[in-house]
Amino acid sequence: MASLLPPTSPPLTKHHSFLSSFPYNSISHLRLSTRRPNKRLTSKCNASPNDLLLNALSSLQSSPLLPFLKESITQFEGVASGLTANERLEAFLFVVPTWVYLTARPGVLIGAIDAYIFAPLQLGLDSLLGRRNLKMSDFVVGQKLGEGSFGIVYAGAIVPKNAVNVEQRGKGKGRIDERFKERVILKKVKVGTKGAEECGDFEEWFNYRVSRAAPESCAEFLGSFTADKTSSEFIKGGKWLVWKFEGDTNLADYMRERSFPFNLESTMFGRVLQEVDSTKKSALIITQIMRQIITSLKKIHDTGIVHRDIKPANLVVTAKGKIKLIDFGAATDLRIGKNYVPNRGLLDPDYCPPELYVMPEETPSPPPEPIAAILSPIIWQLNSPDLFDMYSAGIVLMQMAVPTLRSAAALKNFNSELKVVGYDLNEWRERTRSGPDLRILDINNGRGWDLATKLISQRGFLRRGRLSASAALRHPYFLLGGDQAAAVLSKLTLSK
C-alpha cells in the first residue's frame, strides 16, 4: 500500500481513514491491475465506503476525466477530514452518483468542458494560426464530385503562397494542375435553396465538434469561407466548407468494382494476404473494414453524436487504408439536442432503420442547450439513439459480404423483403428467393451472420434489441476476427 503512495503523500492517520487511505496513484494502478484479484474489490460482504469508491473508480478507468477526478479526490479529502463519519458517508453518497451521472454517456461534464473550454480554445488557436481566415482566393476549384440536396462537392487545391496568375477554376475540365500539391475537398452550400444555409452551418459546427471529439475518425476539416465575388463556381455571399483531401475513393466506389473486396486488400493490409481460400480472405478484409467503421461509430456515439447517414458513399478510404466518416450534414448531437428536429428523418432510405427516426416520434423539441445537456444521460439511456447508425452499419456489412446485394436495385429489393419479414434476418434467409451467397458470413461458425442478425433488427424492449458499437466490438466476429493479426503480420513482413 505504502509503495503506491507518492513520496510526498501524508502518513496515514485516523482522521484520514476514509479517503486518505485511497492510493493516490492507484487510478493508473487500477488500469494495470484489473486482471489481478484485488482484495479491496473482491471483499463484497464488508464493503466499506473505500471499497465502494474503488469499485466505482475501477468502472471509470477509461474516463478522460481521470486527472480531474484525482484532483477532486484530493480536494474532497481535505474537506472530508473535518467531517464526522456519518457526514462523510452522506457526502460520499452524493458525490459518487453525481459523478457517475455526469460522466455517463453522452457525458454532461466532458460536454461542458468541451463547450466552455475546448471549443473557445480551438477557436483561439485556429484564429492565431490563421485557420479561421480562409479566403476564396486561397483555393482553386476542380472537378465536381457529387451533389446533395444542400451542397455541391468539388475536388480542389490550396493555392501556394507564391503562385501568380492563378485561375480560380482548375484548367482542363476541372482538373487541378501539378502546381497545386495540397489537395482539398470543397463543398459549396447551395444559395437560394431552402434549408441549405442552415444545413451548411450545422455541418460546419459538427465538423469542428468531431475534430475535437474523434479527429482520427473523420476527414480533417480545414474551415469555411464566404465568396467575396461572383466568378466561375463562386457566388458572392455563398458559403464554402473545406476539408483535407483524404483519398480518391469511397467505399461505394470500391464496392462497385467486381474485384471487391480484393481491390482493398493491399490498401488495408499494406500487401496481398497469404490466404489461399478466397472466401476466408474476403472475410478478413471485410472484418477489417467493419472494425474500422464500428470503432469510429463508437467514438462519435461516446460523445453523443449520431451520424444518421452511414452508407458506403460516406466512408472515404485513405491511401493508408483508413476509413474516415464524412458528411455530417445530417448528424445530430444528442448531448445538447443540436440538429435534432422531431420527426425529421434525413437518412438515405436504403440504409435507414425501420424506426425511421433517431428518437421516438413523440419526443418533443429539445429544451435550451444546458437543460438538454443535463437531461441527456436519461434520454440516451431510455432511447439508445446510437442504435440508429448500427442498423445502417449492418446493411453495409450485408452489402459487402453478399455480392448480389451490392447494386441499388438489389438493395431496394432486400429492404422490401426485410420489411415483409419484420426485419428478422433469419426469417429473410429462410424465405428469400434471391438465393444469396452467404459463405463469407457463414465461415468461422457463422460469426459474421450472427453479428448481422444483431445489427439488422427491430428495436426491442426499451428501444434496445440491436448491438451498440461497443457491444459489437466485443462480438466474437471481432474478438476472434483474425483481421488484426493479418494487419500486424503484414506490417512485420513489410518492415523486415
Ligand SMILES: Nc1ncnc2c1ncn2[C@@H]1O[C@H](COP(=O)(O)OP(=O)(O)OP(=O)(O)O)[C@@H](O)[C@H]1O
Ligand atoms: N475529405 C474528403 N476526401 C476525399 N473525398 C471526399 C471528402 N469529402 C467528400 N469526398 C467525396 O465527395 C463525395 C461527396 O461528398 P459528401 O457526401 O460530403 O457530399 P454530399 O453533397 O452531402 O453528397 P450526398 O448527399 O450525396 O451524400 C463523397 O462521396 C466522397 O467521394
